[in-house]
Amino acid sequence: MARILIAGAGVGGLSTAHRLRRLLPRTEEIVVFDQSPVHTFWPSLLWLMTGTRQAPDVVRPLAQLREAGIRVVQSPITAIVPAEKTLVTADQSWSGDALVIALGADVDSGAIPGLAEVPGNFYTVAGAQAVWQQLHDIEQGRIIVLISRVPFKCPAAPYEAAMLIDGALRKRRRRDAFEIEVWAAEAAPMAVAGPAVSQAVVDALAHRDIRYHPNHTVDRVDYAARQLIFKERQDSVPYDLLAYVPPHCVPPVVTAAGLAPLGGWVAVDRHTLETVYPNVFAIGDVTGIPLALGKPLPKAGVFAYRQGEVVAETIAARLLGRPSAETFDGQGECFIEMGQGVAGFARGNFYAEPTPTIRAYRSGRHWHAGKVAFERQWWARWW
Ligand SMILES: Cc1cc2nc3c(=O)[nH]c(=O)nc-3n(C[C@H](O)[C@H](O)[C@H](O)COP(=O)(O)OP(=O)(O)OC[C@H]3O[C@@H](n4cnc5c(N)ncnc54)[C@H](O)[C@@H]3O)c2cc1C
Structure with missing residues (x-):
């Protein structure tokens, strides 16, 4: 056996x-x-x-x-x-x-001073719940989605998070009372997928009035004062709600x-x-x-x-004792949630050289429906 x-x-x-x-x-x-x-x-x-x-x-x-x-x-x-x-x-x-x-x-919020005190680590179930609790109660202010370090799981996730927060606030008719910003320890969204995909995400953020601050690495968080201190800036950045991607290891x-x-x-x-x-x-x-x-x-x-x-x-x-011809060829795809029932989709060969060949499809309601269907199938297949 x-x-x-x-x-x-x-x-x-x-x-x-x-x-x-x-x-x-x-x-x-x-x-x-x-x-x-x-x-x-x-x-x-x-x-x-x-x-x-x-x-x-x-x-x-x-x-x-x-x-x-x-x-x-x-x-x-x-x-x-x-x-x-x-x-x-x-x-x-x-x-x-x-x-x-x-x-x-593994995710390790403790790697950045002060970060573990913040409840909004949406890469955990408890942290995602904490973000919703705050989002539900907050009436106005500055919401920051923070990418603390690279690499991190799912390159699209924090950008999706920002757009879903935007959508949730629009649904409540409270969007005007908030600023939403993404501060990122990377130069561009989903950069491996190529400049066209990166630009499409940057445009989607701008279209929703979400300000994007790439190339910013958080040094520490002052949780009591609700301030982010970045390595690249002298002044600190205040927030009212922080949703963050923790360091990975x-x-x-x-x-x-x-x-x-x-x-x-x-x-x-x-x-x-x-x-x-x-x-x-x-x-x-x-x-x-x-x-x-x-x-x-x-x-x-x-x-x-x-x-x-x-x-x-x-x-x-x-x-x-039989031959196997199956190998991993670098093919992949992902949905990109944009809020208000809309999503984008990108697919391609990440092993292509000299650069991955990824096609981004026009966003629409059908891609959001596709992601919901995928979740349903995931559970139906094995549970
Ligand atoms: C918010 C969010 C959104 C995402 N969205 C997408 C998406 O839309 N599309 C996509 O393709 N990917 C997405 N991802 C990424 C995707 O979930 C991961 O890439 C994927 O889960 C990786 O699979 P894995 O098997 O390598 O690791 P995991 O799924 O993380 O599984 C690792 C397992 O190992 C266990 N483990 C770890 N250490 C030990 C130990 N010492 N002893 C015993 N058990 C241990 C853990 O409990 C866990 O169950 C998302 C991730 C997040 C956080």
Whole structure:
């Protein structure tokens, strides 16, 4: 009997586990490990922060995977021994025939002085709820969406957040009482997708009277005074409501395993997702895949999902002694929520050289409907 270990039951881990279950006979064991009892559908947090979803809408219990023939271990992984394809949890050591590391990116508000005191980290369920609570109650003022550091998950998310906040205030007929601004530690939105996509997002912000301040890296936050202090400015920037993207880092257990250089991400073969250790794969946000234009592949669920399918196919083929032709080719797409029931859409090949070839489609209500349908399908497929 073979055993495949999957570290992390996020987008990539679930995609790997379900594809493997379809490809392998029930005699082969698939074990998924996660510190959390629930799977979170992260894109819905943008709707949670603007009041169109409630917290129970964005999570589902992982225990239900057992009904699909997938073993679930709910425990933090405390160590990884890649050379032995072994994971260590609080009370047990687990060895497998293949190991898939899908632990995502950790978020660490504590890396910036004062930031962790601010409740509006919309990259967590509690933080997204906190933004909605404030947005619901506030009557006027300056709302700042802050991108504290790069890289971060879903390059579109903070820009979508700003436009969804704009839409929520227009719905309340209170937009005139607010300034909305995006302050970003990056030079342009979604830069990997190319200048045309960046400009389309900048134009969409301007069209909604959302002021954009790129190239600003926050140094610290004075929570009591509600001020942001940036490295590039002498004066501080006041806010009334702060919604922020926290700094991201590789999970410490991955660094401790020697899989990622200090401050870096896991290196993999960009087509097979295999690490330097045979039959040890890493997928999704935990990886760092350099692109020819000098920036890494963005951290996005669309890539984690597809990479999980490719890795499952490779593992199954090796176990069953048959060839596998599936590789990850860098294709991806994303919806861009713009508020008031409208969204944009972009799709293309992020592995194209010398630069990714991405097509941005004209925004409309149908793309928003597409994103809502995608969320519904996500839950219907597996829960
Ligand atoms: C607000 C928001 C909106 C987004 N919108 C989109 C979108 O529209 N489109 C898109 O493509 N992407 C989007 N993303 C990004 C997408 O959610 C991520 O890129 C995707 O979830 C990455 O999948 P993953 O499997 O690599 O990691 P994750 O889905 O983050 O899963 C990692 C799992 O590992 C577990 N874990 C971590 N450390 C340990 C440990 N030590 N022990 C045990 N378990 C551990 C975690 O609990 C988690 O369940 C969005 C993200 C956010 C935050």
